[in-house]
Amino acid sequence: MAGxxxxxxxxxxxTPVDPRVRAAMAPYLDGCFGNPSSLxxxxxxxxxxxxxxxxxxxxxxxxxxxRGIFTGSGTEADNxxxxxxxxxxAGQPVHIVTSAxxxxxxxxxxxxxxxxxxxxxxxxxVKSDGIVDPDEVAALIGAETRLVSIMAANNVVGTLQPxxxxxxxxxxxxxxxxxxxxxxxxxxxxxxxxxxxxxxxLSGHKLYGPKGIGALxxxxxxxxxxxxxxGGQERGLRSGTENVAAIVGFGEAAxxxxxxxxxxxxxxxxxxxxxxxxxxxxxxxxYVIGDLYRRLPGHVCLGFAGQEGESIKLMLALDEAGVAVxxxxxxxxxxxxxxxxxxxxxxxxxxxxRGALRITLGRFNTEGEVDRFLDLLPRAVGTLRPITTRAGAxxxxxS
Amino acid sequence: xxxxxxxxxxxxxxxxxxxxxxxxxxxxxxQPELLERCIHLAPKPTPSTLPxxxxxxxxxxxxxxxRPLPERERGAAxxxxxxxxxxxxxxxxxxxxxxxxxxxxxxLGREFDFYLEHFPEEPGPRxxxxxxxxxxxxxxxxxVGDVLIGRPLGMSCGCPITHCGVATEVDPRTGVIVWCxxxxxxxxQEGFKDLGYYSAEAYxxxxxxxxPEVEVKxxxxxxxxxxxxxxxxxxxxxxxxxxRTKEGLQVRLEGLWIG
Ligand code: SF4
Numbered sequence: 006m007a008g009x010x011x012x013x014x015x016x017x018x019x020t021p022v023d024p025r026v027r028a029a030m031a032p033y034l035d036g037c038f039g040n041p042s043s044l045x046x047x048x049x050x051x052x053x054x055x056x057x058x059x060x061x062x063x064x065x066x067x068x069x070x071x072r073g074i075f076t077g078s079g080t081e082a083d084n085x086x087x088x089x090x091x092x093x094x095a096g097q098p099v100h101i102v103t104s105a106x107x108x109x110x111x112x113x114x115x116x117x118x119x120x121x122x123x124x125x126x127x128x129x130x131v132k133s134d135g136i137v138d139p140d141e142v143a144a145l146i147g148a149e150t151r152l153v154s155i156m157a158a159n160n161v162v163g164t165l166q167p168x169x170x171x172x173x174x175x176x177x178x179x180x181x182x183x184x185x186x187x188x189x190x191x192x193x194x195x196x197x198x199x200x201x202x203x204x205x206x207l208s209g210h211k212l213y214g215p216k217g218i219g220a221l222x223x224x225x226x227x228x229x230x231x232x233x234x235x236g237g238q239e240r241g242l243r244s245g246t247e248n249v250a251a252i253v254g255f256g257e258a259a260x261x262x263x264x265x266x267x268x269x270x271x272x273x274x275x276x277x278x279x280x281x282x283x284x285x286x287x288x289x290x291x292y293v294i295g296d297l298y299r300r301l302p303g304h305v306c307l308g309f310a311g312q313e314g315e316s317i318k319l320m321l322a323l324d325e326a327g328v329a330v331x332x333x334x335x336x337x338x339x340x341x342x343x344x345x346x347x348x349x350x351x352x353x354x355x356x357x358x359r360g361a362l363r364i365t366l367g368r369f370n371t372e373g374e375v376d377r378f379l380d381l382l383p384r385a386v387g388t389l390r391p392i393t394t395r396a397g398a399x400x401x402x403x404s
Numbered sequence: 405x406x407x408x409x410x411x412x413x414x415x416x417x418x419x420x421x422x423x424x425x426x427x428x429x430x431x432x433x434x435q436p437e438l439l440e441r442c443i444h445l446a447p448k449p450t451p452s453t454l455p456x457x458x459x460x461x462x463x464x465x466x467x468x469x470x471r472p473l474p475e476r477e478r479g480a481a482x483x484x485x486x487x488x489x490x491x492x493x494x495x496x497x498x499x500x501x502x503x504x505x506x507x508x509x510x511x512l513g514r515e516f517d518f519y520l521e522h523f524p525e526e527p528g529p530r531x532x533x534x535x536x537x538x539x540x541x542x543x544x545x546x547x548v549g550d551v552l553i554g555r556p557l558g559m560s561c562g563c564p565i566t567h568c569g570v571a572t573e574v575d576p577r578t579g580v581i582v583w584c585x586x587x588x589x590x591x592x593q594e595g596f597k598d599l600g601y602y603s604a605e606a607y608x609x610x611x612x613x614x615x616p617e618v619e620v621k622x623x624x625x626x627x628x629x630x631x632x633x634x635x636x637x638x639x640x641x642x643x644x645x646x647x648r649t650k651e652g653l654q655v656r657l658e659g660l661w662i663g
Binding site for chain 2: 165192193194266267268269270271272274275278298299302313314315316317318321359
């Protein structure tokens with residue numbers, strides 16, 4: 006395939022910046038350099054741009070206009086939600102219910118809160134389909150529970166979580182509900198007011214915007230204590246001079262997603278189905294991980310029965326063939342001692358929990374790329390050394 | 405109730421693969437099974453093609469993190485779940501993660517005696533390996549610094565996972581290679597030579613943490629947990645070299661098996 010352009014199928018890791026986003030940002034990297042806190046024309050111009058972006062981001066998720074807090078990343082937004090709420094209840098016992106498959110931005114923050122701030126944390130299990138059961142969450146809520154935090158869509162397997170139903174059980178017990186919508190917001194119709202979401206985290210670079218910008222959108226009357234202190238920007242909840250160009254880009258990215266979401270979701274689902282059908286026909290030992298339909302439109306998580314230990318080789322072979330996908334990391338010095346905790350939570354054994362291949366399609370992927378990938382995949386899988394030649398029969402096939 | 409009676413949610417969210425609910429509705433008379441694609445209607449999740457997962461542990465994951473977990477979380481689970489109460493204003497207990505006592509059980513719940521760590525100056529765990537065809541070392545002109553991949557097979561070890569590493573010593577006469585196992589980034593960046601299958605003949609590393617009741621002696625076989633083992637499966641091996649260093653007890657283990 007020499008000379009063919011590379012195929013980028015790792016949109017869950019990050020998305021390319023949409024040229025329209027880049028164009029919207031350009032003036033704020035050049036002429037419009039004002040500090041939004043300044044009172045002169047330059048400052049007021051920047052302020053107007055920031056506020057417009059805030060409205061655009063709120064519109065994307067059906068949040069109250071003006072209630073978004075811009076942060077440096079989705080991770081920071083999650084930290085602000087969890088730490089900010091926990092600290093708002095200072096002096097009282099705080100219990101948080103979250104799930105076993107949250108992104109490290111939530112998982113590690115919860116672990117830190119438990120270790121360093123005396124917060125109790127309960128991790129709701131998921132079933133083998135990769136979906137949290139709201140009834141199980143309800144059963145975990147106690148008198149001291151202040152916050153339930155369940156992601157809108159899982160970043161590893163792509164499964165959609167029952168956000169509205171979980172928010173309902175939280176509210177029924179007077180508990181706040183937060184969702185990490187970083188992975189979901191580009192193509193999932195979320196509406197904070199309709200769905201009962203009190204806090205929602207977003208990241209610019211997962212929706213065709215720039216890196217280094219995120220937001221926590223808050224409902225009214227949500228108690229929140231700042232984590233970063235200083236000049237009192239962002240209503241005192243996130244000090245630091247605003248990253249105006251990135252905020253403008255984020256706003257434009259949110260606007261574009263709002264405008265095209267349903268149509269784009271349908272297109273990605275069709276691409277996804279084409280991909281799954283093609284894999285089914287060509288690689289009989291492949292299996293899809295997680296619920297087939299309750300998943301992000303462009304997200305496919307695959308295992309290869311009997312070849313799970315070869316995920317590194319598969320990733321290398323695909324990378325060499327010009328395809329960027331994501332997979333578990335190697336037995337290495339770099340943070341490799343853990344199998345995927347997400348797959349482990351789904352009931353995978355330690356080997357299978359290492360063997361997943363994540364293919365995530367996005368706005369700029371085409372049918373032609375899917376077809377090229379389908380041509381390449383059997384060859385790449387064929388280079389793997391199966392642990393047994395009867396693996397398909399043992400572990401199940403894509404059927 | 406027939407599909408004709410079903411009112412679609414009207415969200416036009418596209419998650420069924422149709423731009424509009426009306427588009428799906430138009431297809432339902434001919435293909436009623438499409439209804440399950442509207443995730444807002446389907447009461448139950450759709451079965452995936454996932455092979456049956458293993459049954460979950462008893463005791464319920466509702467109050468603990470899922471297993472297997474790295475040491476710090478295994479040890480921290482109880483405190484994570486039920487943090488000690490403190491009065492307002494009371495100083496917070498500081499619990500450095502490193503001080504958490506391991507459970508000394510691998511991801512399958514089997515006991516082991518110590519963790520084997522890699523040398524701090526090296527990029528990853530040091531292993532002595534032998535390609536299943538030792539002539540490959542010469543035929544492939546493997547030299548120090550080469551990035552290699554391969555899977556340990558058979559008698560030695562039994563690990564089902566492909567490893568990547570960088571050669572640090574090469575003996576073209578016997579085919580024996582010493583490498584440091586690293587992540588996939590390096591082969592991605594630098595290219596690699598594929599050994600196919602190999603035998604892991606020895607591990608060299610440091611013991612920094614061991615069960616309090618265990619005394620490590622030369623000539624004895626132990627269960628140990630390579631810190632970087634991605635499966636977190638215990639291994640066993642015979643200690644045939646020991647040297648106390650300021651970083652920990654340096655050991656070499658041969659006669660390796662998993663379990
Ligand atoms: S998934 Fe349901 S609500 Fe969404 S467009 Fe399809 S039919 Fe309509």
